[in-house]
Amino acid sequence: MQHIIDRFISYVTIDTESDANSPTTPSTAKQWDLANKLAEELKAIGMEDVTIDEHSYVMATLPSNVDHEVPVIGFVSHFDTTPDFTGANVKPQIVPNYDGGDIILNKELNIVLSPSYFKDMLQYKGQTIITTDGTTLLGADDKAGITEIVTAMEYMIQHPEIKHGKIRICFTPDEEIGRGADLFDVEKFGAEWAYTMDGSQIGELEYENFNAAGAKITFKGISVHPGYAKGKMINSMLLANNFISQLPANEVPEKTKGYEGFFHVVGISGSIEETTVQLIIRDHDKVKFEERKVMIQTITDNINAEYQKQFGGDVVIPEVRDYYYNMKEKVEPVMHIVEIAEKAMRELGIEPLIKPIRGGTDGSRLSYMGLPCPNIFAGGHNFHGKYEYVPVESMQKAVEVIVKIAELTAEKK
Template sequence: MKVHERFLNYVKFDTQSVPDVEIIPSSDKQKILGQYLVEEMKSLGIKDAFMDEHCYVYGTLEKNTDKNTPVIGFIAHMDTSPDMPGNDIKARIIENYDGSDIVLNSEKDITMKTEMFEHLLNYVGNDLIVTDGTTLLGADNKAGIAEILSMAEYFVNNPDVEHGTIKIAFTPDEEVGSGADMFDVKGFGADFAYTVDGGELGEIEYENFNAASAKVTINGVNIHPGSAKNKMKNSILIGMEFQNMLPIHERPDSTENYEGFSHLNDMSGDVEKTHLNYIIRDHSNEKFEAKKDRFLKTADFLNSKYGEGTVIVELKDSYYNMKEKILPHMHIIETAKQALLNIGIEPEIVPIRGGTDGARLSYMGLPCPNLCTGGHNYHGRYEYIPVQSMEKVVEMLKEIVRLYTK
């Protein structure tokens, strides 16, 4: 089966994860794809494929060589982002893309414009998989699943090609930050691994944000506005004041590359009580800690102004920059770079302006940088992936295995 055919099959499954759910998986529908993948892996000859009680899928391609080779892991996640509808995806292929704007949905006037997405022009002549503009596509990360299993199928169908032991895993709930929570690192048994969960073809990532969440609760006092003077304490206005005390230049729309940010994700409330939910991100641990400290100091200032207990800040770390865990094992990065060069793609080392299962797994004892899938515009209606990029990723994965076997 061709890699894009495999991918188009997977996107038919609705696997959205659900934020703020304590159980794993956060949605039972992820198990449906998980069980399907187990059966597909078994049909490919991966006899030990199974899904555990938490919806983690594991399997092994046993080595067929006497050479002393490392055990390599390849990992992708099954869930899709809750930021955009992930059901009833109407995917289609634009063959031999001509470089013009792409009308995704004429009825709803949804067009993907090259003026906004200049990288489209890099794929003139390619075949692009897009949606109808009402859902995300799901290349994040079903493309990674398709690419890993297409690589596995190649080795199964070509037993004369030597390879070491290859471990495969597909995880739930990456998009809601708990994809590595129940991952069985010891049982997985890899010496190191790659998540295949990145973007544009050629990108390799081993630096990611340090990440935290901040839940800010504002406690106000509601009095009839006719008699409110010197008595009412409007929590909505205090919440706005809290936000306005944070640096404007540290918002997501003002940052790039290694610049961190504090992002107000949502806000709700009334005069009596208001909730503000933030995410805090920075590659530098020192700056990361400073951003968190600013939240606490801002709360202290407002409490001194409006009374103790008016502003309550709850900080929770989510994950950390994997760089320090990868640096002692840079052969993983150098091999991936060489694999890309060998298939005619210029590698590009880029920092992740986000997180990945690999960051958590690296701190759990499994060094795990991130590789490209070839997709663009994740988490939104303009998501797309070139068929030819997916095919190149499969070649890259095969080449990584070959290099470690050599």
């Protein structure tokens, strides 16, 4: 257990926060610190063909140790952390034999991780939990996944009696800002299929995710002295408010679950003459996803028609861009890759939790790039904030799942 704890802590204490406003890949220079460390560590444990390209994508090979033909499979995780919450100066706290009560993350700031709010904690009673100190995120998303992949590769190298085919691994930058797969060289990777180790609680196995788009909507106005504004002023902030009020009130993240999609206002800034609203659009169903984009255009058209004569042009200008699509379409034709992972979990006494991802992973993009890529649990909870934690036993089980998948894939048919 200590070995996996030490490895995980060595990763999370390196700041790898990504930056959506940066045009480079990786988006932040500090991501190189962990990328370079991982490349050296992979060489040290005995991995072959270890490469790190000009964009910090790290790849390596565990050669086959069987004499029959086996599909090449892969495992993928990302080393950046979200810019939503600081990942600088992470100070992990280790809580052995968790007693099921509150965990004080920071006494001075009165920050407490409590099962009264985060009920999932109770399933890990008696286990060792790693938390934050309440001032940063932890980085289990997705340094837990990296820890598990490296540890699994090391274990198989040290135990050649475990039979497996050729395995490829890749660690990517910038997943948290939606660019992790942008420069992923699928041909170089050379796997028939892969798994991202980027899920949450133990047992998660996912091959469905949101279809996702983003919208930047600009509202134009006319500023006139308020004492003489009747019939002349157009307040762009009120136009934005009008637009938002026409979106379905119950189709927002805080009121939806499961397969239910939503509109999510993530940013708004403006003045009388110009206001910008940032939206994200999500739905598992492709038809409903397209209908949501049509709704954006319909509301736009109606407001523009109302103000066309007064303004002399469009007062609402939407820019909608698709981000990624539901991987289900690409995974269903090769469902045996999900069935292998499910069988691996069951053989290890883990009950698979097969459910849709209310988000996306590198795997969704990779699946559309020709690399079918379901998602497997990495063990962490409460990602992207100060209440993030990961049970060490979950990471250990994820290591076992990786090894078992390798074994099952190498079995003679």
